[in-house]
Amino acid sequence: MGDDNKAQGGPNTANGGGGGSGDRKRKPNPNNRRGRGRGNGPAKRQERDNTNNNNGNSGNNGSMEVDKPLSNSRNNGNSNGNNGNGGRGGQNNRNRNNRGRNNNRNRNNNNRNNNNNNIKKEVEPKAEAMDESNEPNVASAAAPTGNSGLHITDKRFADLEQVCDESRRAMAEVFKYELMTEVQAKTLPVILDSTRKIDVLAKAKTGTGKTLGFLIPAIEKIVQSIKTSRSDKNDIGCLVISPTRELAYQIGTEAEKLVTFHTRPKLSVATCVGGTNVNKDRSTIKRGFLSILVATPGRLLDHLQNSELNLQNRLAKMDCLVLDEADQLLDMGFRPDIERILRLLKPSEGSRQTLLFSATVPKSVAEIAHIALQPKYEFIDTVGEEEEQTHSHVKQEVMVAHSSNQSGGMGEAQIRAIAAILDRELKTGTKGAPCKVIAFFTTARMTGFMAEIFNSVMGKTGFPKILEIHSRMSQSVRQRTSEKFRASKENTILFSSDVSARGMDYPGVTFVLQIGLTERAQYIHRLGRTARAGKGGCGALLLAPYEEKFMVNKNLADMPLESVDVPELNNRLDDAMTQALNGVNDNKSLKESAEQAYRAWLGYYNGQLKKVGWNKIALVKEANQWASDVGLKSQPALLKKTVGKMGLKGVPGLKLE
Numbered sequence: 120m121g122d123d124n125k126a127q128g129g130p131n132t133a134n135g136g137g138g139g140s141g142d143r144k145r146k147p148n149p150n151n152r153r154g155r156g157r158g159n160g161p162a163k164r165q166e167r168d169n170t171n172n173n174n175g176n177s178g179n180n181g182s183m184e185v186d187k188p189l190s191n192s193r194n195n196g197n198s199n200g201n202n203g204n205g206g207r208g209g210q211n212n213r214n215r216n217n218r219g220r221n222n223n224r225n226r227n228n229n230n231r232n233n234n235n236n237n238i239k240k241e242v243e244p245k246a247e248a249m250d251e252s253n254e255p256n257v258a259s260a261a262a263p264t265g266n267s268g269l270h271i272t273d274k275r276f277a278d279l280e281q282v283c284d285e286s287r288r289a290m291a292e293v294f295k296y297e298l299m300t301e302v303q304a305k306t307l308p309v310i311l312d313s314t315r316k317i318d319v320l321a322k323a324k325t326g327t328g329k330t331l332g333f334l335i336p337a338i339e340k341i342v343q344s345i346k347t348s349r350s351d352k353n354d355i356g357c358l359v360i361s362p363t364r365e366l367a368y369q370i371g372t373e374a375e376k377l378v379t380f381h382t383r384p385k386l387s388v389a390t391c392v393g394g395t396n397v398n399k400d401r402s403t404i405k406r407g408f409l410s411i412l413v414a415t416p417g418r419l420l421d422h423l424q425n426s427e428l429n430l431q432n433r434l435a436k437m438d439c440l441v442l443d444e445a446d447q448l449l450d451m452g453f454r455p456d457i458e459r460i461l462r463l464l465k466p467s468e469g470s471r472q473t474l475l476f477s478a479t480v481p482k483s484v485a486e487i488a489h490i491a492l493q494p495k496y497e498f499i500d501t502v503g504e505e506e507e508q509t510h511s512h513v514k515q516e517v518m519v520a521h522s523s524n525q526s527g528g529m530g531e532a533q534i535r536a537i538a539a540i541l542d543r544e545l546k547t548g549t550k551g552a553p554c555k556v557i558a559f560f561t562t563a564r565m566t567g568f569m570a571e572i573f574n575s576v577m578g579k580t581g582f583p584k585i586l587e588i589h590s591r592m593s594q595s596v597r598q599r600t601s602e603k604f605r606a607s608k609e610n611t612i613l614f615s616s617d618v619s620a621r622g623m624d625y626p627g628v629t630f631v632l633q634i635g636l637t638e639r640a641q642y643i644h645r646l647g648r649t650a651r652a653g654k655g656g657c658g659a660l661l662l663a664p665y666e667e668k669f670m671v672n673k674n675l676a677d678m679p680l681e682s683v684d685v686p687e688l689n690n691r692l693d694d695a696m697t698q699a700l701n702g703v704n705d706n707k708s709l710k711e712s713a714e715q716a717y718r719a720w721l722g723y724y725n726g727q728l729k730k731v732g733w734n735k736i737a738l739v740k741e742a743n744q745w746a747s748d749v750g751l752k753s754q755p756a757l758l759k760k761t762v763g764k765m766g767l768k769g770v771p772g773l774k775l776e
């Protein structure tokens with residue numbers, strides 16, 4: 120925590136029962152007070168960090184929370200205006216006085232920052248390749264800016280002889296795409312080659328059209344199977360497995376579009392994901408004719424194990440098995456489920472092709488092949504060994520939020536920094552065009568808390584109501600939020616956990632903000648939510664000082680990160696955020712959210728100790744400081760069982776329930 124003053128042991132000890140954090144005198148300056156130059160040494164390719172965030176942290180989900188059963192469905196947002204002003208006479212005056220002091224600090228810091236402009240703008244060598252025309256900070260950001268991002272080729276769908284007229288018609292009339300992207304041009308001929316029937320592992324950058332890369336041939340294979348009577352109407356021709364529910368729905372929708380003209384026989388699509396009515400799923404599957412099944416691993420396993428559904432037999436003659444976002448599916452979080460699914464699927468009756476699509480592929484492709492592919496498979500890499508995996512044209516900033524020298528901690532500094540960054544984006548991000556922002560947080564609970572605290576002062580910040588999406592919400596609310604964000608054509612901000620990190624194709628996302636530690640692959644996937652399909656986009660990573668070393672110097676050392684200062688927070692927003700923080704303890708729902716976020720925070724960082732250089736004692740101290748920073752007057756308690764599971768038994772500073 121750098122120069123934080125953390126003499127206080129935690130919310131209890133720090134604030135007693137008195138004014139404590141409720142009287143928020145401090146205003147940490149969100150500005151990065153250090154203009155830093157970063158080494159411009161040769162960009163070394165970093166191995167992906169495969170550390171799994173699911174460290175048995177007692178349900179405090181990290182990035183692998185994607186397909187959890189739901190609990191605690193909570194209404195998002197909170198506009199009850201309970202902003203903590205009641206009974207706090209005099210606080211505003213104190214705040215105003217403080218603001219004067221802070222503004223001076225801000226101004227001084229700005230001077231320092233201006234003086235440091237020359238070094239703080241240093242960028243990694245790869246940024247040299249940035250395509251200025253694709254940056255989002257132009258009025259046309261939301262409009263296509265050429266095809267450099269999408270990697271369009273001169274190959275036409277209409278010329279694909281192996282593809283039936285119905286699919287080609289859908290490409291022209293429903294999708295209105297004439298030319299193939301690189302991944303499509305490279306994979307389609309190989310997968311469609313009926314003389315080879317070869318399994319394929321395809322690697323292509325995010326947002327470059329992988330979905331159609333597997334759906335077009337999958338449908339073709341189903342059509343051929345029906346034509347040659349290899350399969351009967353009970354057989355399911357294609358199974359697509361997706362790591363997240365939202366992505367599964369998205370794939371299902373694309374598939375439905377693609378089968379628009381497949382009427383004789385009619386091809387049908389079903390999407391089965393966790394968190395929805397399982398009986399409804401069952402009756403859809405039982406109903407009979409089904410060409411394509413898109414599913415998340417957990418729900419699929421359920422159905423496969425249910426003998427009544429006869430799903431194993433119906434998939435036995437499947438023509439095509441697709442694992443989308445394959446590296447995530449084969450990563451530790453999902454691997455056991457996938458292995459079980461593969462075992463339950465009857466051995467291929469000769470003609471099944473398995474397709475693995477991903478934007479990031481671990482070096483150990485042999486391992487992947489061993490699990491899912493036939494020994495003779497083709498690896499189609501449209502990224503290339505040396506080429507940067509992330510879009511080279513996406514501007515990527517890294518900012519470090521510093522807490523004030525007085526008593527404020529990182530929790531507060533981070534919230535103010537997020538406000539400042541969002542404000543900058545809404546005001547200048549797209550110069551008049553609508554701003555569509557996704558901010559990614561480390562855990563579901565943190566996502567929920569952050570959305571709630573920002574929405575508690577919505578009228579004051581001037582931000583639109585923050586949308587939230589994470590695994591702790593009911594699937595129907597997730598679905599509605601996802602659709603709302605997708606359809607929005609005005610300034611919109613979505614706070615998300617990693618459920619939106621991969622594959623989600625929200626049109627026109629102009630800015631992706633990532634907060635805190637994340638895995639390298641996840642960083643790339645999250646960033647890939649912007650600058651899709653040839654459009655502009657921009658990303659920023661907001662770190663705490665203790666996260667900087669690992670993330671910037673190690674994990675993302677070869678990324679074209681540009682180190683910049685956290686923007687200055689204007690007085691109005693500064694006041695709004697103070698009010699929000701002051702309101703946490705007195706607002707039941709917000710308080711509960713903060714407490715849950717605290718527990719999730721502990722769980723998450725408990726799995727990252729080496730990366731931040733803490734031992735367990737330091738972890739607990741930092742967590743308690745975080746709780747105090749965000750306005751909790753008493754330290755949240757933990758179940759004894761949870762403490763045990765986290766391996767924190769006996770660590771001083773924890774409060775047991």
Ligand SMILES: Nc1ncnc2c1ncn2[C@@H]1O[C@H](COP(=O)(O)OP(=O)(O)OP(=O)(O)O)[C@@H](O)[C@H]1O
Nearest residue numbers: 296298299300325326327328329330478622624652
């Ligand atoms: N040939 C094409 N021409 C124009 N647009 C296309 C073409 N193919 C796909 N697209 C569009 O590009 C966008 C990105 O496609 P898609 O979601 O399949 O990318 P992806 O590579 O799967 O991304 P991710 O790695 O994030 O999963 C979508 O909106 C899709 O409809």
